[in-house]
Amino acid sequence: MNYLNIRTKIIDASLKAQRLGLIKGTSGNVSLRSEDGVVIAITPTSVPYEDLTPEMVPLVDYTGKQLEGECRPSTELPMHLAIMNARKDVNAVVHTHSKYSTILGNIGQPLPVCTIPLITYGPDPAPIVPxxxxxxxxxxxxxxxxxxxxxxxxxxELHGLLTVGADLDAAMSCTEYIEEGAQIALYCRLAGGAIKEIPPDKIRLAMEIWASGRAL
Ligand SMILES: [Zn+2]
Structure with a gap:
Protein backbone atom coordinates (compact mmCIF):
# COMPACT_ATOMS: atom_id res chain seq x y z
CA MET A 1 0.00 0.00 0.00
CA ASN A 2 1.29 3.45 -0.93
CA TYR A 3 1.22 6.70 1.03
CA LEU A 4 0.30 5.10 4.37
CA ASN A 5 1.34 8.30 6.16
CA ILE A 6 -1.20 10.65 4.57
CA ARG A 7 -3.97 8.04 4.56
CA THR A 8 -3.53 7.54 8.30
CA LYS A 9 -3.59 11.31 8.84
CA ILE A 10 -6.90 11.54 6.97
CA ILE A 11 -8.44 9.03 9.39
CA ASP A 12 -6.95 10.72 12.48
CA ALA A 13 -8.21 14.15 11.40
CA SER A 14 -11.70 12.84 10.59
CA LEU A 15 -11.96 11.13 13.98
CA LYS A 16 -10.74 14.28 15.72
CA ALA A 17 -13.34 16.42 13.91
CA GLN A 18 -16.01 13.93 14.93
CA ARG A 19 -14.77 13.90 18.55
CA LEU A 20 -14.89 17.71 18.66
CA GLY A 21 -18.48 17.69 17.39
CA LEU A 22 -17.55 19.44 14.15
CA ILE A 23 -19.09 16.70 12.01
CA LYS A 24 -21.90 14.18 12.48
CA GLY A 25 -22.32 10.76 10.90
CA THR A 26 -20.37 10.50 7.67
CA SER A 27 -20.61 14.20 6.81
CA GLY A 28 -17.57 16.38 6.29
CA ASN A 29 -14.41 15.51 4.41
CA VAL A 30 -10.66 16.01 4.64
CA SER A 31 -7.98 15.94 1.95
CA LEU A 32 -4.20 15.99 2.11
CA ARG A 33 -1.56 16.38 -0.60
CA SER A 34 1.34 13.91 -0.47
CA GLU A 35 4.75 15.32 0.44
CA ASP A 36 6.04 14.55 -3.07
CA GLY A 37 3.01 16.38 -4.50
CA VAL A 38 2.01 13.43 -6.69
CA VAL A 39 -1.31 12.37 -5.16
CA ILE A 40 -4.11 13.58 -2.90
CA ALA A 41 -5.68 11.44 -0.18
CA ILE A 42 -9.31 12.18 0.67
CA THR A 43 -11.97 10.74 2.94
CA PRO A 44 -14.17 8.15 1.26
CA THR A 45 -17.89 8.66 0.79
CA SER A 46 -20.51 7.17 3.13
CA VAL A 47 -18.18 5.20 5.42
CA PRO A 48 -18.39 5.69 9.22
CA TYR A 49 -15.08 7.22 10.30
CA GLU A 50 -14.58 4.70 13.11
CA ASP A 51 -14.62 1.87 10.51
CA LEU A 52 -11.93 3.37 8.28
CA THR A 53 -8.60 1.69 7.63
CA PRO A 54 -5.76 3.23 5.57
CA GLU A 55 -6.40 0.76 2.71
CA MET A 56 -9.92 2.16 2.34
CA VAL A 57 -8.78 5.79 1.97
CA PRO A 58 -8.79 6.78 -1.73
CA LEU A 59 -5.79 8.31 -3.48
CA VAL A 60 -6.58 10.46 -6.52
CA ASP A 61 -4.61 12.45 -9.07
CA TYR A 62 -5.22 16.11 -9.92
CA THR A 63 -7.97 15.29 -12.39
CA GLY A 64 -9.84 13.26 -9.78
CA LYS A 65 -8.93 9.87 -11.21
CA GLN A 66 -8.80 7.29 -8.44
CA LEU A 67 -5.41 5.58 -8.22
CA GLU A 68 -5.82 3.45 -5.10
CA GLY A 69 -8.16 2.76 -2.20
CA GLU A 70 -10.98 0.33 -1.55
CA CYS A 71 -13.65 3.04 -1.26
CA ARG A 72 -14.89 5.78 -3.57
CA PRO A 73 -13.76 9.36 -2.85
CA SER A 74 -16.03 11.85 -1.11
CA THR A 75 -18.71 13.33 -3.36
CA GLU A 76 -17.20 16.72 -2.49
CA LEU A 77 -13.95 15.80 -4.28
CA PRO A 78 -14.45 18.50 -7.00
CA MET A 79 -14.24 21.24 -4.34
CA HIS A 80 -11.04 19.77 -2.86
CA LEU A 81 -9.45 19.35 -6.29
CA ALA A 82 -10.33 22.91 -7.33
CA ILE A 83 -8.50 24.22 -4.25
CA MET A 84 -5.49 21.91 -4.56
CA ASN A 85 -5.10 22.91 -8.23
CA ALA A 86 -5.48 26.63 -7.54
CA ARG A 87 -3.42 27.00 -4.37
CA LYS A 88 0.04 25.40 -4.41
CA ASP A 89 0.64 26.71 -0.86
CA VAL A 90 -2.26 24.59 0.41
CA ASN A 91 -1.61 20.96 1.27
CA ALA A 92 -4.67 20.23 3.41
CA VAL A 93 -8.39 20.98 3.17
CA VAL A 94 -10.89 20.40 6.00
CA HIS A 95 -14.61 20.65 5.34
CA THR A 96 -17.07 20.29 8.23
CA HIS A 97 -20.73 20.97 8.84
CA SER A 98 -19.86 22.74 12.09
CA LYS A 99 -23.02 24.24 13.46
CA TYR A 100 -22.14 27.77 14.57
CA SER A 101 -20.34 28.60 11.32
CA THR A 102 -23.29 27.18 9.41
CA ILE A 103 -25.71 29.38 11.36
CA LEU A 104 -23.66 32.50 10.55
CA GLY A 105 -23.75 31.56 6.86
CA ASN A 106 -27.48 30.92 6.94
CA ILE A 107 -28.28 34.30 8.45
CA GLY A 108 -25.79 36.04 6.14
CA GLN A 109 -23.74 37.44 9.01
CA PRO A 110 -20.01 37.67 8.17
CA LEU A 111 -17.71 36.43 10.95
CA PRO A 112 -16.27 39.43 12.81
CA VAL A 113 -12.75 39.33 14.28
CA CYS A 114 -14.15 38.93 17.79
CA THR A 115 -11.49 36.66 19.36
CA ILE A 116 -7.71 36.83 19.58
CA PRO A 117 -7.01 33.68 17.47
CA LEU A 118 -9.08 35.11 14.61
CA ILE A 119 -6.54 37.93 14.17
CA THR A 120 -4.30 35.33 12.49
CA TYR A 121 -6.78 34.97 9.64
CA GLY A 122 -7.03 38.66 8.72
CA PRO A 123 -9.81 41.25 8.75
CA ASP A 124 -12.38 38.99 6.97
CA PRO A 125 -11.53 35.54 8.37
CA ALA A 126 -14.24 33.50 6.62
CA PRO A 127 -16.15 35.13 3.72
CA ILE A 128 -19.53 33.59 2.96
CA VAL A 129 -19.80 31.67 -0.33
CA PRO A 130 -23.32 31.86 -1.90
CA GLU A 157 -24.06 29.23 2.81
CA LEU A 158 -26.64 26.65 3.97
CA HIS A 159 -23.87 24.05 4.20
CA GLY A 160 -20.87 24.44 6.51
CA LEU A 161 -17.26 25.51 6.88
CA LEU A 162 -14.15 24.93 4.79
CA THR A 163 -10.59 25.66 5.85
CA VAL A 164 -7.18 25.20 4.23
CA GLY A 165 -3.62 25.07 5.49
CA ALA A 166 -0.03 24.25 4.70
CA ASP A 167 -0.62 21.04 6.68
CA LEU A 168 -3.50 19.24 8.32
CA ASP A 169 -2.79 20.65 11.79
CA ALA A 170 -3.01 24.23 10.45
CA ALA A 171 -6.28 23.56 8.61
CA MET A 172 -7.77 21.78 11.63
CA SER A 173 -6.74 24.59 14.01
CA CYS A 174 -8.34 27.09 11.66
CA THR A 175 -11.57 25.08 11.74
CA GLU A 176 -11.58 25.08 15.54
CA TYR A 177 -10.85 28.81 15.82
CA ILE A 178 -13.38 29.87 13.19
CA GLU A 179 -16.05 27.71 14.83
CA GLU A 180 -15.18 29.13 18.27
CA GLY A 181 -15.39 32.69 16.89
CA ALA A 182 -18.74 31.93 15.25
CA GLN A 183 -20.09 30.56 18.53
CA ILE A 184 -18.96 33.63 20.48
CA ALA A 185 -20.39 36.00 17.86
CA LEU A 186 -23.75 34.24 17.92
CA TYR A 187 -23.87 34.09 21.73
CA CYS A 188 -23.18 37.85 21.83
CA ARG A 189 -26.20 38.38 19.60
CA LEU A 190 -28.33 36.02 21.69
CA ALA A 191 -27.28 37.88 24.83
CA GLY A 192 -28.65 41.02 23.24
CA GLY A 193 -25.33 42.80 22.89
CA ALA A 194 -23.47 44.10 19.87
CA ILE A 195 -20.69 41.90 18.51
CA LYS A 196 -17.54 43.89 19.15
CA GLU A 197 -14.65 43.56 16.73
CA ILE A 198 -10.92 44.03 17.17
CA PRO A 199 -10.15 47.30 15.29
CA PRO A 200 -8.68 46.81 11.78
CA ASP A 201 -5.59 48.91 12.59
CA LYS A 202 -4.81 46.60 15.53
CA ILE A 203 -5.28 43.55 13.27
CA ARG A 204 -2.86 45.00 10.71
CA LEU A 205 -0.34 45.80 13.46
CA ALA A 206 -0.57 42.27 14.89
CA MET A 207 -0.09 40.75 11.42
CA GLU A 208 2.99 42.92 10.82
CA ILE A 209 4.45 41.86 14.15
CA TRP A 210 3.85 38.15 13.39
CA ALA A 211 5.23 38.53 9.86
CA SER A 212 8.45 39.92 11.35
CA GLY A 213 8.79 36.81 13.50
CA ARG A 214 8.12 38.51 16.80
CA ALA A 215 5.50 37.56 19.36
CA LEU A 216 2.75 39.93 20.36
ZN1 LIG B 1 -20.49 19.23 2.99
Missing part, protein backbone atom coordinates in the same frame (compact mmCIF):
# COMPACT_ATOMS: atom_id res chain seq x y z
CA UNK A 131 -25.09 28.52 -2.00
CA UNK A 132 -24.17 26.00 -4.70
CA UNK A 133 -24.97 22.30 -4.71
CA UNK A 134 -22.48 20.06 -2.84
CA UNK A 135 -20.26 18.14 -5.24
CA UNK A 136 -20.76 20.63 -8.09
CA UNK A 137 -17.99 22.28 -10.08
CA UNK A 138 -19.79 25.58 -9.44
CA UNK A 139 -19.21 25.19 -5.70
CA UNK A 140 -15.51 24.44 -6.28
CA UNK A 141 -15.10 27.55 -8.42
CA UNK A 142 -16.97 29.74 -5.93
CA UNK A 143 -14.83 28.50 -3.03
CA UNK A 144 -11.57 29.11 -4.91
CA UNK A 145 -12.74 32.63 -5.79
CA UNK A 146 -13.71 33.43 -2.19
CA UNK A 147 -10.49 32.02 -0.74
CA UNK A 148 -8.38 34.11 -3.11
CA UNK A 149 -4.60 33.82 -2.95
CA UNK A 150 -4.22 33.94 0.82
CA UNK A 151 -7.54 33.06 2.47
CA UNK A 152 -7.67 30.29 5.07
CA UNK A 153 -11.41 29.78 5.50
CA UNK A 154 -14.81 30.25 3.89
CA UNK A 155 -18.33 29.63 5.17
CA UNK A 156 -20.54 27.80 2.67
Missing amino acids: FELPGSDELGRAVVKALGKKGSAVIL
Whole structure:
Protein backbone atom coordinates (compact mmCIF):
# COMPACT_ATOMS: atom_id res chain seq x y z
CA MET A 1 0.00 0.00 0.00
CA ASN A 2 1.29 3.45 -0.93
CA TYR A 3 1.22 6.70 1.03
CA LEU A 4 0.30 5.10 4.37
CA ASN A 5 1.34 8.30 6.16
CA ILE A 6 -1.20 10.65 4.57
CA ARG A 7 -3.97 8.04 4.56
CA THR A 8 -3.53 7.54 8.30
CA LYS A 9 -3.59 11.31 8.84
CA ILE A 10 -6.90 11.54 6.97
CA ILE A 11 -8.44 9.03 9.39
CA ASP A 12 -6.95 10.72 12.48
CA ALA A 13 -8.21 14.15 11.40
CA SER A 14 -11.70 12.84 10.59
CA LEU A 15 -11.96 11.13 13.98
CA LYS A 16 -10.74 14.28 15.72
CA ALA A 17 -13.34 16.42 13.91
CA GLN A 18 -16.01 13.93 14.93
CA ARG A 19 -14.77 13.90 18.55
CA LEU A 20 -14.89 17.71 18.66
CA GLY A 21 -18.48 17.69 17.39
CA LEU A 22 -17.55 19.44 14.15
CA ILE A 23 -19.09 16.70 12.01
CA LYS A 24 -21.90 14.18 12.48
CA GLY A 25 -22.32 10.76 10.90
CA THR A 26 -20.37 10.50 7.67
CA SER A 27 -20.61 14.20 6.81
CA GLY A 28 -17.57 16.38 6.29
CA ASN A 29 -14.41 15.51 4.41
CA VAL A 30 -10.66 16.01 4.64
CA SER A 31 -7.98 15.94 1.95
CA LEU A 32 -4.20 15.99 2.11
CA ARG A 33 -1.56 16.38 -0.60
CA SER A 34 1.34 13.91 -0.47
CA GLU A 35 4.75 15.32 0.44
CA ASP A 36 6.04 14.55 -3.07
CA GLY A 37 3.01 16.38 -4.50
CA VAL A 38 2.01 13.43 -6.69
CA VAL A 39 -1.31 12.37 -5.16
CA ILE A 40 -4.11 13.58 -2.90
CA ALA A 41 -5.68 11.44 -0.18
CA ILE A 42 -9.31 12.18 0.67
CA THR A 43 -11.97 10.74 2.94
CA PRO A 44 -14.17 8.15 1.26
CA THR A 45 -17.89 8.66 0.79
CA SER A 46 -20.51 7.17 3.13
CA VAL A 47 -18.18 5.20 5.42
CA PRO A 48 -18.39 5.69 9.22
CA TYR A 49 -15.08 7.22 10.30
CA GLU A 50 -14.58 4.70 13.11
CA ASP A 51 -14.62 1.87 10.51
CA LEU A 52 -11.93 3.37 8.28
CA THR A 53 -8.60 1.69 7.63
CA PRO A 54 -5.76 3.23 5.57
CA GLU A 55 -6.40 0.76 2.71
CA MET A 56 -9.92 2.16 2.34
CA VAL A 57 -8.78 5.79 1.97
CA PRO A 58 -8.79 6.78 -1.73
CA LEU A 59 -5.79 8.31 -3.48
CA VAL A 60 -6.58 10.46 -6.52
CA ASP A 61 -4.61 12.45 -9.07
CA TYR A 62 -5.22 16.11 -9.92
CA THR A 63 -7.97 15.29 -12.39
CA GLY A 64 -9.84 13.26 -9.78
CA LYS A 65 -8.93 9.87 -11.21
CA GLN A 66 -8.80 7.29 -8.44
CA LEU A 67 -5.41 5.58 -8.22
CA GLU A 68 -5.82 3.45 -5.10
CA GLY A 69 -8.16 2.76 -2.20
CA GLU A 70 -10.98 0.33 -1.55
CA CYS A 71 -13.65 3.04 -1.26
CA ARG A 72 -14.89 5.78 -3.57
CA PRO A 73 -13.76 9.36 -2.85
CA SER A 74 -16.03 11.85 -1.11
CA THR A 75 -18.71 13.33 -3.36
CA GLU A 76 -17.20 16.72 -2.49
CA LEU A 77 -13.95 15.80 -4.28
CA PRO A 78 -14.45 18.50 -7.00
CA MET A 79 -14.24 21.24 -4.34
CA HIS A 80 -11.04 19.77 -2.86
CA LEU A 81 -9.45 19.35 -6.29
CA ALA A 82 -10.33 22.91 -7.33
CA ILE A 83 -8.50 24.22 -4.25
CA MET A 84 -5.49 21.91 -4.56
CA ASN A 85 -5.10 22.91 -8.23
CA ALA A 86 -5.48 26.63 -7.54
CA ARG A 87 -3.42 27.00 -4.37
CA LYS A 88 0.04 25.40 -4.41
CA ASP A 89 0.64 26.71 -0.86
CA VAL A 90 -2.26 24.59 0.41
CA ASN A 91 -1.61 20.96 1.27
CA ALA A 92 -4.67 20.23 3.41
CA VAL A 93 -8.39 20.98 3.17
CA VAL A 94 -10.89 20.40 6.00
CA HIS A 95 -14.61 20.65 5.34
CA THR A 96 -17.07 20.29 8.23
CA HIS A 97 -20.73 20.97 8.84
CA SER A 98 -19.86 22.74 12.09
CA LYS A 99 -23.02 24.24 13.46
CA TYR A 100 -22.14 27.77 14.57
CA SER A 101 -20.34 28.60 11.32
CA THR A 102 -23.29 27.18 9.41
CA ILE A 103 -25.71 29.38 11.36
CA LEU A 104 -23.66 32.50 10.55
CA GLY A 105 -23.75 31.56 6.86
CA ASN A 106 -27.48 30.92 6.94
CA ILE A 107 -28.28 34.30 8.45
CA GLY A 108 -25.79 36.04 6.14
CA GLN A 109 -23.74 37.44 9.01
CA PRO A 110 -20.01 37.67 8.17
CA LEU A 111 -17.71 36.43 10.95
CA PRO A 112 -16.27 39.43 12.81
CA VAL A 113 -12.75 39.33 14.28
CA CYS A 114 -14.15 38.93 17.79
CA THR A 115 -11.49 36.66 19.36
CA ILE A 116 -7.71 36.83 19.58
CA PRO A 117 -7.01 33.68 17.47
CA LEU A 118 -9.08 35.11 14.61
CA ILE A 119 -6.54 37.93 14.17
CA THR A 120 -4.30 35.33 12.49
CA TYR A 121 -6.78 34.97 9.64
CA GLY A 122 -7.03 38.66 8.72
CA PRO A 123 -9.81 41.25 8.75
CA ASP A 124 -12.38 38.99 6.97
CA PRO A 125 -11.53 35.54 8.37
CA ALA A 126 -14.24 33.50 6.62
CA PRO A 127 -16.15 35.13 3.72
CA ILE A 128 -19.53 33.59 2.96
CA VAL A 129 -19.80 31.67 -0.33
CA PRO A 130 -23.32 31.86 -1.90
CA PHE A 131 -25.09 28.52 -2.00
CA GLU A 132 -24.17 26.00 -4.70
CA LEU A 133 -24.97 22.30 -4.71
CA PRO A 134 -22.48 20.06 -2.84
CA GLY A 135 -20.26 18.14 -5.24
CA SER A 136 -20.76 20.63 -8.09
CA ASP A 137 -17.99 22.28 -10.08
CA GLU A 138 -19.79 25.58 -9.44
CA LEU A 139 -19.21 25.19 -5.70
CA GLY A 140 -15.51 24.44 -6.28
CA ARG A 141 -15.10 27.55 -8.42
CA ALA A 142 -16.97 29.74 -5.93
CA VAL A 143 -14.83 28.50 -3.03
CA VAL A 144 -11.57 29.11 -4.91
CA LYS A 145 -12.74 32.63 -5.79
CA ALA A 146 -13.71 33.43 -2.19
CA LEU A 147 -10.49 32.02 -0.74
CA GLY A 148 -8.38 34.11 -3.11
CA LYS A 149 -4.60 33.82 -2.95
CA LYS A 150 -4.22 33.94 0.82
CA GLY A 151 -7.54 33.06 2.47
CA SER A 152 -7.67 30.29 5.07
CA ALA A 153 -11.41 29.78 5.50
CA VAL A 154 -14.81 30.25 3.89
CA ILE A 155 -18.33 29.63 5.17
CA LEU A 156 -20.54 27.80 2.67
CA GLU A 157 -24.06 29.23 2.81
CA LEU A 158 -26.64 26.65 3.97
CA HIS A 159 -23.87 24.05 4.20
CA GLY A 160 -20.87 24.44 6.51
CA LEU A 161 -17.26 25.51 6.88
CA LEU A 162 -14.15 24.93 4.79
CA THR A 163 -10.59 25.66 5.85
CA VAL A 164 -7.18 25.20 4.23
CA GLY A 165 -3.62 25.07 5.49
CA ALA A 166 -0.03 24.25 4.70
CA ASP A 167 -0.62 21.04 6.68
CA LEU A 168 -3.50 19.24 8.32
CA ASP A 169 -2.79 20.65 11.79
CA ALA A 170 -3.01 24.23 10.45
CA ALA A 171 -6.28 23.56 8.61
CA MET A 172 -7.77 21.78 11.63
CA SER A 173 -6.74 24.59 14.01
CA CYS A 174 -8.34 27.09 11.66
CA THR A 175 -11.57 25.08 11.74
CA GLU A 176 -11.58 25.08 15.54
CA TYR A 177 -10.85 28.81 15.82
CA ILE A 178 -13.38 29.87 13.19
CA GLU A 179 -16.05 27.71 14.83
CA GLU A 180 -15.18 29.13 18.27
CA GLY A 181 -15.39 32.69 16.89
CA ALA A 182 -18.74 31.93 15.25
CA GLN A 183 -20.09 30.56 18.53
CA ILE A 184 -18.96 33.63 20.48
CA ALA A 185 -20.39 36.00 17.86
CA LEU A 186 -23.75 34.24 17.92
CA TYR A 187 -23.87 34.09 21.73
CA CYS A 188 -23.18 37.85 21.83
CA ARG A 189 -26.20 38.38 19.60
CA LEU A 190 -28.33 36.02 21.69
CA ALA A 191 -27.28 37.88 24.83
CA GLY A 192 -28.65 41.02 23.24
CA GLY A 193 -25.33 42.80 22.89
CA ALA A 194 -23.47 44.10 19.87
CA ILE A 195 -20.69 41.90 18.51
CA LYS A 196 -17.54 43.89 19.15
CA GLU A 197 -14.65 43.56 16.73
CA ILE A 198 -10.92 44.03 17.17
CA PRO A 199 -10.15 47.30 15.29
CA PRO A 200 -8.68 46.81 11.78
CA ASP A 201 -5.59 48.91 12.59
CA LYS A 202 -4.81 46.60 15.53
CA ILE A 203 -5.28 43.55 13.27
CA ARG A 204 -2.86 45.00 10.71
CA LEU A 205 -0.34 45.80 13.46
CA ALA A 206 -0.57 42.27 14.89
CA MET A 207 -0.09 40.75 11.42
CA GLU A 208 2.99 42.92 10.82
CA ILE A 209 4.45 41.86 14.15
CA TRP A 210 3.85 38.15 13.39
CA ALA A 211 5.23 38.53 9.86
CA SER A 212 8.45 39.92 11.35
CA GLY A 213 8.79 36.81 13.50
CA ARG A 214 8.12 38.51 16.80
CA ALA A 215 5.50 37.56 19.36
CA LEU A 216 2.75 39.93 20.36
ZN1 LIG B 1 -20.49 19.23 2.99
